[in-house]
Amino acid sequence: MDNVEFDREAPANLTTMVMAFGGWIDAGRAATGALRHLVRDLPAARLARIDPEEFFVFTQERPEVRLRDDGSRDILWPASEFFAWSPGDGRDGLLLFSGPEPHQRWHTYTKAFLDVAERCGVRRIVSIGALLAGAPHTRPVRVTGRCTDGASQSVLEAWGIYRRPTYEGPTGISSVVLDAAEKRGMQHVGFMGQAPHYLQGSENPAAIEALVTYVARLLHLSPDMSHFAEAIQDFRKQCDQAVARDRATREHIRQLEQEYDAATGEERTPLPDEKLDSEKLMREVEDFLRGQREGGAQG
Numbered sequence: 001m002d003n004v005e006f007d008r009e010a011p012a013n014l015t016t017m018v019m020a021f022g023g024w025i026d027a028g029r030a031a032t033g034a035l036r037h038l039v040r041d042l043p044a045a046r047l048a049r050i051d052p053e054e055f056f057v058f059t060q061e062r063p064e065v066r067l068r069d070d071g072s073r074d075i076l077w078p079a080s081e082f083f084a085w086s087p088g089d090g091r092d093g094l095l096l097f098s099g100p101e102p103h104q105r106w107h108t109y110t111k112a113f114l115d116v117a118e119r120c121g122v123r124r125i126v127s128i129g130a131l132l133a134g135a136p137h138t139r140p141v142r143v144t145g146r147c148t149d150g151a152s153q154s155v156l157e158a159w160g161i162y163r164r165p166t167y168e169g170p171t172g173i174s175s176v177v178l179d180a181a182e183k184r185g186m187q188h189v190g191f192m193g194q195a196p197h198y199l200q201g202s203e204n205p206a207a208i209e210a211l212v213t214y215v216a217r218l219l220h221l222s223p224d225m226s227h228f229a230e231a232i233q234d235f236r237k238q239c240d241q242a243v244a245r246d247r248a249t250r251e252h253i254r255q256l257e258q259e260y261d262a263a264t265g266e267e268r269t270p271l272p273d274e275k276l277d278s279e280k281l282m283r284e285v286e287d288f289l290r291g292q293r294e295g296g297a298q299g
Contacts, residue, residue, distance in 0.1 A: 001119070003055075003112045006048045014084055014095040014120040018128065018215060023101035024172045025129035028195035028204030034128055034211035035098040041223040044085035044096050048116055052078045055102035055109050082116055094219070095120045101173045109173070110180045117186070124187040126218065127174055128211045130204075133194035136256040137239045141210040147189045148182060155218070156189075189218065198252075199239070205231040 018038065020031035038044070052061075056078050064076045080099030087093060095117065102109045117125070135142060144163040145156040156162035178188050191214045193207045209228040216223050243249050 001112070001115055003051050003108070004048055004116055005051060007046055010047060010116070010119050011084060011086060011093060012119070012121045013086070013092045015092040015123045016126060016219065017095040017097060017117055017120075017122045017124070018126045018219075019097040019174070019177070020128050021099060021101050021172065021174050025131060025174055025192070027130040027132045027193075028199060028202065028207045030130035030193050030195060030204055030207035030211055031128045032098050033203060033205075033208040034215065035096060037208065037212050038215065038221075038223060039083050039096055039098070042085040042094070042221075044083035044094065046081055047084040047095070047120075048082045050080035050099065050109070050112055052080065055080075055105055056100075057103045060103060061100055082120075084120070092121075095122055106173060106176055110177050113177055114181055114184060114186075117181070118184065122186060124189065125178065125181055126215060127178060127188065127190040128193075128215060129174060129190070130193035130195050130207050130211070132197040132200060134256050134259065135194040135196050136253050136260055137196050137199065137204075137206070137236055138253065138257060139260045141204075141207045142194045142260075143210050143214055144192050144194075145190060145214070146192075147187070149187045152187070152189050159214075159217075161191075161214075191215065196256075198249075202235075205235050 018035065020035035022032045026032050061078045066074045066076055068074060078100050083096040085094045143161055145161040146163060146165050147153050147156060153162055181188060191211055193210050195204050195207045205228055209232065212223060243253055
């Protein structure tokens, strides 16, 4: 199979795929963080990888150098990886995918991606993502859902999260893959979380937990969620400390809270107050959180 390297023979009973792409729809690294949690928790073993050579500009998505214990070095290339999990009781298993959004040759990438899915027997794709929104970190993460089949729509409506797609404009690789998958007869369920726009570069454990929760509920999984409560509490505490340093920031968060509370049960993504320098706010909060992490590591 062109552009794909398999670690072993692919099982043919992985009827559902869960996929997460980094980049544009991975706000707070929530989607890729949720996917990593599922891979570790199941656990799922790597099945295959897409060769990055044809699809990435390495001055934009640079490989990383890592040191081994003996002092030698490894070069880690952008990883677009498939993982396989089988429950071991005769039931169908899961194919899981995580990788950064490719820079080029999307048609070729999509074909390689879906060829792996077909080879594994995938009939339904569950996509997860997160977008930056006017969502305060002090409130539960709002998640919306969409799908291509009536049965899944009934489930999402019962959960109160179904939203009929209305977006028009630039799109990402996830939409391209799902459009091509539908043409191949694969169904699709998508979960999209909302992460605070002022925490663009920080990993958001609350958003990760929300996405894992919905995927697990849909697929009847029981992942270990025990560590999230403490991680979320620490994250929000650090955010509160950063926000408390600036009056304009506090007022902006209070405005977002009021809009969130007024729109309970509805999908709304209010824009930042024009009077607020949101880029400056984002830099200050991220610098504060980075300092907290580095200080904790040194301690």
